[in-house]
Amino acid sequence: MELTCIDHSGVEPLYYQIQQQLFERIRLGELKAGDPLPSEQEISTRLGVSRMTARLAIKSLCEVGIVYSKQGKGSFVSGLKLEKNFRQVLSFSEEMAQSGRRPESRPLGFDIVPAEGEVALALSLKPQEKVIRLRRLRIADSVPLGIESSYIPEKLCPDLKATFDPRTSLYQTLSARYGIQIAIADEVVEAGLAKGEKARLLRIAKGSPVFIFTRISYVQQGQAVEYVKSTYRADRYKIVNRLVRVKHRFAVQEDAKSS
Amino acid sequence: MELTCIDHSGVEPLYYQIQQQLFERIRLGELKAGDPLPSEQEISTRLGVSRMTARLAIKSLCEVGIVYSKQGKGSFVSGLKLEKNFRQVLSFSEEMAQSGRRPESRPLGFDIVPAEGEVALALSLKPQEKVIRLRRLRIADSVPLGIESSYIPEKLCPDLKATFDPRTSLYQTLSARYGIQIAIADEVVEAGLAKGEKARLLRIAKGSPVFIFTRISYVQQGQAVEYVKSTYRADRYKIVNRLVRVKHRFAVQEDAKSS
DNA sequence: GAGTGGTCTAGACCACTTT
DNA sequence: AAGTGGTCTAGACCACTCG
Structure with missing residues (x-):
């Protein structure tokens, strides 16, 4: 060519x-x-x-x-591989499609609750403003993979609770029905041990290693639209990142601190 | 202004x-x-x-x-915070400086060995080509944080073994002495449990959660220059990522697969 | 219709690398 | 000296948004 x-x-x-x-x-x-x-x-x-x-x-x-x-x-x-598996903002369905696994979701809970503590903080809501809470068991190839709890401000999608099928893709619904396109997400990853109900739902022994994700998703304008806390089995899930060396032009210098 | x-x-x-x-x-x-x-x-x-x-x-x-x-x-x-803590290609010293901790490194081993298995593969070396292997205990504020094993092709920095002080910054030496600037790194993150010698060196109980990193670092041209395998305490280390929604223009489609 | 960013042109001079 | 990318100009037309 x-x-x-x-x-x-x-x-x-x-x-x-x-x-x-x-x-x-x-x-x-x-x-x-x-x-x-x-x-x-x-x-x-x-x-x-x-x-x-x-x-x-x-x-x-x-x-x-x-x-x-x-x-x-x-x-x-450049000699870099065109990887399709680098960690991106993806819905669970998209992520499974990339790794060639068959996704399934089992709803564990779907209700409207007042925002409190970290949820209110992350989504910039006043305490007592309503959020939609969706808990789902994520399943890949019939094996439980993770437990996710999503929180979304009710005011952004008023009738979601009434019309959304929690077995389908939340991101796709947010985009198609409410014009909300998630563009960026910040996440904190911790490693811990499975215990109690989580171990049972994930079908792993207590004390097995798990990833704990805390994610806040934003639209391009920077408004937070989703707070997610999730626990994933470490024996069936790993993270693939491509890290870049930050351009010095935008290096954020440490603020001067007395003492 | x-x-x-x-x-x-x-x-x-x-x-x-x-x-x-x-x-x-x-x-x-x-x-x-x-x-x-x-x-x-x-x-x-x-x-x-x-x-x-x-x-x-x-x-x-x-x-x-x-x-x-x-x-x-x-x-x-945009409403996005200018975070300085997102995961980047950073040396241990740089990373500690960002989070305001005092870095220290204790060498655990420094020798030249033939590349084998995954190391040879990652660095595109023939088996038996020599690599410099550097094992270090990483310490933050006097507390052991992680164990790192770095592998670097000897041909890229012939006299490194003779002249490098393993308590100082490897990246800085590579850049200053050999003109090797690391630009990109691919990493796989797993979660597991500490055991044996690693638990002892990190001063944590056996069965404590740890992160396991496997990293390959590249120069801008895409040549691999470093392979790193490391184990970090999960109780004192977490990962902060900013994920972006990939532009559809470069979305890599799944290769067609029969069956 | 006025203002905005998205794309495009046909030049120009510069700094850098190689021969 | 010749070829490359890096920066810059002074225009142009388009698609989109808003009043």
Whole structure:
């Protein structure tokens, strides 16, 4: 395949078409790790677009880490694998689909309660404002995997309690019915030991290792829309992260502290 | 503070000066969550730069998530906290500095061994190629926190074994002495139970929960330079992640699988 | 209709790398 | 000197949002 066939009709942005062509060549192995991409100049003349447009295409590939550019040298395919398993904001169903497991959810509770303590704090609610609480047992390939408790401000989705089937995808419903798209989530991960009811529900021995997640999900605007506390079996679940070295430009310096 | 004082002398790029001014106004709280940024047009005319330059400044703020843009509306400060504690590629010393703890390292072993099994695989080495192995007990505020085993190809830093003081920062040495800057790392996190020698070194009871990390670090070009296996006490260590919703443009589809 | 960001052009000069 | 990416200009048209 070669760089050709740019559609100027305007249905797809030019830089996006170029980006996709390059991405495809990398994905197919036609461009391998370490190989140089066509230079901005070459793309520009070959496809009859301006250099800024060619540049946009390459820059967007740099942003996802599969390409890197060096001033004076060129742009090259990086050796990083295109992993599909890195930890992202995913619904349980999406996550299971990625790892090829069959998801199932068993509702353990679904009610409306006043926000209190950490829930109110996380969701920026006044105490006593109502939240929808949804407890579910998450099951993968018929084996219990985790227990999740979600809390969502009732005011964001007033009739969710009446109309939502707790065996289906919460994220999909929030998006389709209320226009709420979760964009970012902050999570704290702890490791602990299973005990009592949790061990029983997860069908593991007391004292088995578990992950404990505390997650707050946000829409792009930064408003918190969901607080989740969950416990996952460590024998059947692991976390895969891709960590990046933060750009020094945005390094947040420690606030000066006397003493 | 206002948008002023652009230095056209060329020592700092214009877009970077603008980006820093905006960042500073947000950091100081002069622009708060939800507030609109000056429009691209306004920045352009007020500072006498082209619109593309103003746009570059805003886009770079979008990339780190503290600003978001909506076509037809404008660019706004997002409500996300500027967290300095999200999991990044950090050396132990850097990580401790961030959380305000005093780091210490006690060497447990420092030798050169042939790469085998998972180490060879991770670092793309032939079996029997030499790797430098460094085992260290990591200590925070005088309390044992974790045990780390690092493996680095000897060919990348031939005389490291002879000259490196294992109580100091490995990353800093790699960068300063060999020009190796780690840019990205992939890690797998598991939860398990402490036992035997590890429990003893960490001074915790057998059966206490621990995190088990397996990390491969890469330079920007994608070459693997370090394999690390470590065990951390779960009672004194937790993980803080910021997860993002992946852009559908780069979603990697499941490879078709028969059956 | 006016204002916004999204895309695009056709140039330009610069810093950096390689020959 | 020639080629590369990094920055920058001064325009342009478009899609979208809001009054």
